Amino acid sequence: MSTRTTPAHAADSAQLDLTRRPRRLRRTAAVRSLVRETRLSADMFLYPLFVTTGSGTRREVPSMPGVYQLSVDEAVKEAAAAKADGVPGVLLFGLPDAKDEAGSGAYDPDGPVHSATRALKREHPDILVVTDVCLCEYTSHGHCGVIVEGEVANDPTVELLVRTALSHAAAGADIVAPSDMMDGRVGRIRQALDQAGFSQVAIMSYAAKYCSAFYGPFREAAGSAPAFGDRRSHQMDPANVEEAMREVALDLDEGADIVLVKPALPYLDVIARVKTEFGVPTAAYHVSGEYAMLKAAARNGWIDEQRAVLETLTAIRRAGADIIITYYAREAARLLQRR
Ligand code: PBG
Numbered sequence: 001m002s003t004r005t006t007p008a009h010a011a012d013s014a015q016l017d018l019t020r021r022p023r024r025l026r027r028t029a030a031v032r033s034l035v036r037e038t039r040l041s042a043d044m045f046l047y048p049l050f051v052t053t054g055s056g057t058r059r060e061v062p063s064m065p066g067v068y069q070l071s072v073d074e075a076v077k078e079a080a081a082a083k084a085d086g087v088p089g090v091l092l093f094g095l096p097d098a099k100d101e102a103g104s105g106a107y108d109p110d111g112p113v114h115s116a117t118r119a120l121k122r123e124h125p126d127i128l129v130v131t132d133v134c135l136c137e138y139t140s141h142g143h144c145g146v147i148v149e150g151e152v153a154n155d156p157t158v159e160l161l162v163r164t165a166l167s168h169a170a171a172g173a174d175i176v177a178p179s180d181m182m183d184g185r186v187g188r189i190r191q192a193l194d195q196a197g198f199s200q201v202a203i204m205s206y207a208a209k210y211c212s213a214f215y216g217p218f219r220e221a222a223g224s225a226p227a228f229g230d231r232r233s234h235q236m237d238p239a240n241v242e243e244a245m246r247e248v249a250l251d252l253d254e255g256a257d258i259v260l261v262k263p264a265l266p267y268l269d270v271i272a273r274v275k276t277e278f279g280v281p282t283a284a285y286h287v288s289g290e291y292a293m294l295k296a297a298a299r300n301g302w303i304d305e306q307r308a309v310l311e312t313l314t315a316i317r318r319a320g321a322d323i324i325i326t327y328y329a330r331e332a333a334r335l336l337q338r339r
Contacts, residue, residue: 037318038314038317040310040313040314040336041086041336042085042087042088042329042332042333042336043086043087043088044321045087045088045326045332045333046087046088046090046091046130046283046325046329047082047087047091047325047327048090048091048092048093048327049075049078049090049092049093050067050070050093050095050221050222051069051070051071051072051075051092051095051113051115051116052071052094053072053095053096053112054071055071055072055074056073056074057069057070057071058071058074061220061221062220063216063217063220063292064217064220064221064288064291064295064327065299066295066331067221067288067291067327069221071112072112072115072116073119075116076116076119076120076124078090079120079124080124080127081330082329083124083126083127085329085330085333086333086337087330089129089130089174090120090127090128090129091130091131091132091177092113092117092129092130093132093137094106094112094113094132094137094138095112095137095222095223096112096137096138099138099139099140100138100139100140101139101140101146101147102139102146102160103136103137103138103139103145103160106133106135106138106160106163106164106167107160107163107164107166107167108167109167111167113132113168113171114168114171115171117129117171117172118171118172128175129172129173129174129175130174130175130176130177131175131177132177132179133161133164133165133168133176133177133178133179133189134161134164135157135164135180136224136226141226142219142223142224142226142227143226143227143231144157144180144181144182144231144234145157145160145161145180145182145234146160150229152182152233154183154184155184157180157182157185158182158183158185158188161178161180161182161185161188162185162188162189162192165189165192165193166193169193169198170196173201174201175202175204175257175258176202176203176204177203177204177205177206177260178203178206180206180234181206181209181231181234181235186203186205186250186251186254186255186256187253187255189203190203190254190255202257203257204256204258204259205251205256205258205259205260206285207247207250207251207252207259207260208236208248208260208261208262208270209235209236209262210235210236210238210262210263210267211230211231211232211235211236211237211238212235212263212289213289214263214287214288214289214290215287215288215289216288216289217288217289217291217292218288218289238266241269241270241273244261244270244274248274252280258281258282258283258323259274259278259280259281259282260282260283260284261274261282261283261284261285261321262284262285262287263285263286263287264284264285264286264287264290264316264321264324265286265290265315265316268315268319269319271319271320271321272319272320274320275320275321275322276320281322281323282323283321283322283323283324283325284319284321284323285326286312286316286324286325286326286327286328288327291326291328294308294309294312294328306335309328310335313332
């Protein structure tokens, strides 16, 4: 004669005879954390910085709230602050005072990227310095190379990219990152670096860089929108993934140490295939437009920015990226500390 009453919830479990209950592993924060498959940490972030001339300059980019054009002294402070937040390195883009047809500011040893690299290596030798190797921020027409008969000419451009990469290595860059998508540039850069005694300088190649609408805010930040035409003759068609595999294979063959997919969130399938098919260090660039979308929605109160940022970066990591380049690097690093 039992007086025990049956708890109300027992009725449900009595109805379903389940042996598999996936929800067991989602009940508490502790168990969720125990079985979490993807972990995000600040040491996989690289933080892009836009470096300009002068001193004491911090000019916010209108379409990228929280991102600034920085003079060398300010860039050094920002990189050090990022390092203190746990972000190991920066990716430097240069904003020269003057531009010309041959983009000669790209390989001017006194350019903003070169000066910032030297200053960083002098003041904070432990901060990883990665430099963008491209001509678009330096050409008067905003194209990624020299123009011959109305087209971006591949081979003459490669020679200027080699000069640029060598000048960055001479300034002390740890890694050079060609983002131009010219054919054969990785091999020529590797050869030139080795011949000049920079065999320790690594190459992170933008192997699968798509011709994307999501670079818009960057072009405002870097003043690098093409004056005519577009970048379809060298950047990839967003519809293609087999071609990305061929691009990655070529760059690895030519000596790339790290391959990069760009943009990130719309190309998670590409990141996943690169990582599974090649098994090499793979970077993903969470680009300016991806940043701007999150910022804009958050500013309107339409999404929870902190959750959306961590979810986005976790998805990029889950797809297979080992390195994430993001304007959110500092903010995300601080969020991860609090978690
Ligand atoms: C070219 C370069 C671009 C970006 C990085 N390197 C612009 C372009 O291809 O037009 C875009 C990065 C971003 O949108 O955040 N030097």
